[in-house]
Amino acid sequence: MPSKGADLVIETLKEEGVEVIFGLPGGAIMEVYDALYRDGGIKHILARHEQGAGHMAEGYARATGKVGVAMTTSGPGATNIVTPIADAYMDSVPIVVLTGQVPTHMIGNDAFQEVDIVGITRPITKHSFLVRNIDELPLIIRKAFYIARTGRPGPVLVDIPKDVTQQMTEARIPSLDEVRRALPGYKPHVEGNVQQIRKAVQLMLSARKPVLYVGGGAVNAEAQEELVELAELLKIPVTTTTQGKGAFPENHPLSLRMLGMHGTYYANMAVYNSDLLIAVGARFDDRVTGKIDEFAPDAKIVHIDIDPASISKNIVVDIPIVGDVKIVLRKILNELKRRNAKLLHPEDREKWLEQIEKWKKLHPLTYKNSRKVIKPQFVIEQIYEVTGGEAIIVPGVGQHQMWAAMFYRYSFPRQFLSSGGLGTMGFGLPAGIGAKVGRPDREVFVIDGDGSFVMTMQEIVTAVQYRIPVRVAIINNAYLGMVRQWQELFYDKRYSEVDLEVQPDFVALAEAMGAVGFRAEKPSEVKEILREALRVEDRPVVMDFVVDREENVLPMVPPGKSYRDMIVEDGRGTEAETMYLVG
């Protein structure tokens, strides 16, 4: 029996196991929305802005590992979701975005709400499709999901003209085998080269000062178990990127926590002084490496990554291994066991771990607390305490994001969901909503900045409508804080356009939107408010934490500088002196 294009879209999504769509309807996508209504089998979250829908799909995907789905209409609906697509592309997040398009005979005519979204998103999608023929529709949608979730995951866009959704077809939903056969140019390498793996193992055994540097690829591959086993077996300390957080538990004695621009002193020192760096699903981003020719200058580098194009892109590596991180790590472990391998220099490895302990004691992550004003770091610590370290944390972008990365300890993968590569302010709230939809069993805390929050705050209404109890902690310093910090440090305190002099009354705003609002202005109020917030079960909570305005994120490696130029303590005030560490 022939079926209608729009119905086939919904059927194919169900075949892919889609439980929820985040979206906002409009003219060109109405047929699909009608099919969604008639079918009733897929939940839909109606966002208030397409950017919100996109980040929700991302948050859902980041929290669950499943493909997130967003749906919008043509024209402005499509352009509004460009930022989440770019965000998902940078952080390798599997999402499928369905956009409506004007009817095929009108394409290219500057029709109402027409935009070439396939062209616009070409450089920021893993792949994109314009469905020109109804018979190809189910195959294309299945291809989109297959491409989005396999290999290095990423966003895929499917642009569907309105007439295609209205036509009838005999085409049926293809099997996965047929999907693979229809993609002859797409075969991700997963296995890893055996010779390369042997060489890597040799290096790991002979190294005196090795460090594991773990990125988001380890989370995507679900390789936590293998990582912990390898680190413990060979006594290798582990540092993670923002995307890699939770792939190795931060409360583990071998954890160095985060590296890079706002990494810990000890992680950066360990990387700088290492003689072997094992990069696992990481891409040597400039926020990690700083000045590239002084990054781990003495180290041999092993790089395990599913994406061949990530290898030797920013840094030439010695042993590249292209493959799925989990599979490759498992092979490394098997090789070690097969050889019954022992460290070549066990006493040096002990010395190395001792040195790292010294660094940890010398400059732990710390801040000067106050009884009078709320310190942002204090709020994060309190959130850690009331949630028992078990919450999923979703920050926006800026100072608060780095504090959230530093002062909460992450122990499981997909616990810290952060816009890392693109650095999208406004990511937090909608991504947090998506995460809570995907993981209703977990406490989800959005830690946002006041600048970030106002960029997508309309989505509070969405959370109210669907009774999504996401907690939003606004670290309110009434500044675009990270820009202000850079202006303080590198522009002689010329605070150009960073003062958010007028902000909404966040408590009143929350209440106006049907959420619960709290405000804390004194440190003593923080914990009580957090406890109160955790009691709310049927709607979002917005907490306005009025914090010390000019607190800085430290340590910091100034942009383009080497780890040796790390600033570890705040230069302001009378007691402390800015300390530049020079070797």
Next chain:
Amino acid sequence: MADTIGSADLTVARAPRFRQTRKGQVRKHIINVKVRNEIGVLARVATLIAGKGYNIESLSVGETHEPGVSRMTIEVVGDDIVIDQVVKQLRKLIDTLKVKDITDVPHVERELLLIKVHTPTSRARDEVLRIVEIFRGKIIDVSPETYTVEVTGDEDKINAILELLKPFGIKEMARTGKVAMRRDLFVEESPGE
């Protein structure tokens, strides 16, 4: 307490093994790309190369003997590292089937030139005819004022005939860009040569 880059056993040295050594030579590369003939595939390839900040010197594309499969020959100038990136990124495209930088492997290459030369006098016509014969080209269109010439060859040959025809006055010209193919059989040059 201006510690602590290295205690005694942790020496610090600067190893100049990154940027400085990795640039490689800037030169013209020939990249062969087999693609599935899908809508937008040319745009994807072009966007990708432009996105790396490199200019395509020439690009030719056409069908192959396999149905639905086209072949592109792309000439692009860049350093070896960047070209290596471009090749890897091209391989990542879903619609590419095979990508190969054939610059350093033995290959044959050809380009077609159409050129309309100003030939108002019989002397000019004779002269141009002679040049065209030497280059094994053809005159494919004639008017009282012009000859239109077709020549195929490698880059050197095309450039050479262009130089010879320039003095007559060129009214119009078009080059197809290179197509190139690996040689299947070749004799390795001995190291001495």
